[in-house]
Amino acid sequence: MSSLRAKIQDVFNEPACEQNRGKDAKARKEGCSKPLTPGAAAGGCAFDGAKIVLQPITDVAHLIHAPLACEGNSWDNRGAASSGPTLWRTSFTTDLTELDVVMGQGERKLFKAIREIKEAYGPPAIFVYPTCVTALIGDDIEAVCRRAAEKFGLPVVPVNAPGFVGSKNLGNKLAGEALLDHVIGTVEPDDAGPYDINILGEFNLSGEFWLVKPLLDRLGIRVRACIPGDARYFDIACAHRARAAMMVCSTALINLARKMEQRWDIRFFEGSFYGITDTSEALRQISQLLVKKGADPEILGRTEALIAEEEAIAWKKLAAYRPRLEGKRVLLNTGGVKSWSVVHALMEIGIEIVGTSVKKSTVEDKERIKQILKDDNHIFEQMAPRELYAMLSEHKADIMLSGGRTQFIALKAKTPWLDINQERQHPYAGYDGMVELVRQIDLAIHNPIWRQVREPAPWDCQPAVREELPSTKSETATLHVVQEFAGTTAGDFGGC
Structure with a gap:
């Protein structure tokens, strides 16, 4: 002990x-x-x-x-x-x-x-x-x-x-x-090269790192170890021979990145693969770190060419969603790296951020949010369920992005909701992941079920009486009542 x-x-x-x-x-x-x-x-x-x-x-x-x-x-x-x-x-x-x-x-x-x-x-x-x-x-x-x-x-x-x-x-x-x-440093690889990197704090949720790895493969960059997403023991044991590292979630593994830099001189930076701009910047920083560690500088030109190609494809796909989502208001109730990376990604297509939580976010995360939003009023440390419900029920947001723990607050407020935490079913990393995120937001906001659930239920409304029913309790009167309600339309209900 x-x-x-x-x-x-x-x-x-x-x-x-x-x-x-x-x-x-x-x-x-x-x-x-x-x-x-x-x-x-x-x-x-x-x-x-x-x-x-x-x-x-x-x-x-x-x-x-x-x-x-x-x-x-x-x-x-x-x-x-x-x-x-x-x-x-x-x-x-x-x-x-x-x-x-x-x-x-x-x-x-x-x-x-x-x-x-x-x-x-x-x-x-x-x-x-x-x-x-x-x-x-x-x-x-x-x-x-x-x-x-x-x-x-x-x-x-x-x-x-x-x-x-x-x-x-x-x-x-x-x-x-x-x-x-x-584990790390217990095995010496026989194929170490100048383009080997580590990705730290990436969990490959819903397989989203598989949307990023092909980009690195096209640049000739090998992921020596992705810790922990889809990792193998041997890869982690050889991780000390990487030339550079990218830290995705510093809240979880900043100590690992720092000590690997101290012991094996593996320089690292903190970045994100959420959003078009952040994905491009992450690719640039990876290439720049490798060049500083001895890689051929020509990789910088290839990186820019790849970024230009992928951004053009992604923006072309997103153009179809911009008219439908521009000006829509999003409440982001998450934390950590997603508190700023997803914010930046959504603002790129014209979505308005009405609030983002900074729970479990580092000081660096909070500073990035302030630089992106330029308004501290949209940042909250933690919002009580009652306050979340009030904000959503008053229609101050068109959709809430959060984890499964708060989904029922949104559903009770009859507001669209999308899971972006670890339980999510869709990958949102990289260029293709950004397109998928926007597609899911569009599907959620424009789902016709929300218009239907916001209408008053028939049993909460009083039917308009058009004629006095017979006082007798005969079968004729019963049939008359059935016919009366069977022919009633939504416009016949008082107050609906």
Whole structure:
């Protein structure tokens, strides 16, 4: 536990974070977690955050050393996609019981589970995750992993991020530390070249990185490792031989990018593949970093030619949507890199941003938003569900883009909604992804269902009485009533 405590303090003291550098020594030790509001959900724990970062490594067996519910609550918690291996989709857990805890059988059971996975699946590596229970009872995960690695001849990586140590974001960073300590740099590639790069903090949600990788392939740029989206263990182990890196989500893995730069001189920049302008700028910066590291300068000209070609195609496709979407108002309730990258992307086609959240956004993210919107009134840290509902029900926005957690607020307000968080079903990265995002927004806003659901329901309206019904309760009177309502139109209802 002492080594874990030291690791946490090291992660809290992040020199690459401007907000962290602005704190005094005491405040820096407290990290970035905020005090919880009584009755509010705390969000994911550190274990959940570590699992989010590492599970998309697709050919690795992810073993949870804990009671069964820990794995059940964290399995497949993001919509990452794989182009090959499916082992990451299989749940492995030691299923620790009360008896195992009382009798001290945790470490023995963990060693046995590692052996069974090795014999049944033969993965290139096994990642072992302790959780609150196994950390509290003192199971020595690192010792068991070392012994198993020696015995079975494969890497067994301890991911020391039990849930109680902190927030999901802290777990993201502890996962990056595990890669640095046990994976990256452990294999020397025999094909390293001057055009190798790493992409960090890219999760390949809905397979959207597959829309970007062909662009890099056309430039002759090889993605040595995409961490963690659609990654392979061997690629990550060789990631230290890349010449440059792009950081997509600095909130999650800024510590990984900084330490790789310190250890192996892999310079990085933070960019985005959302939107036409940001995608083009990301390609330019990648090429410029490679040239600084010794690549042929001719790649700069090829990059500009590719950008010009792809932008022309994308703008031609988007021209059909501009008349239908120009002036439409969007409320963006997300966070992190999407809080500014999606804003910029939408404004490029004339959509008005009435508000964007900066929850989980870094200081750099917030500065980018201010530069793009040029108005702090459209930026909010967090908006309560009641306020979101009021804004949407008063028709101050034509559509809300957010995660699934707030979709029902929009639906209750009878407002179009589109998922842009990790549960989304469509890829939005790159030039083609931008076209797809605009297409989905257009489909959502102009769906005829919204006009229908905003009309008053027939049972909420009083029918206009055109003649007095007979006082008798005969079959004739009953038939008269049925005919009266059967012939009633929407215009016959009072107040509708």
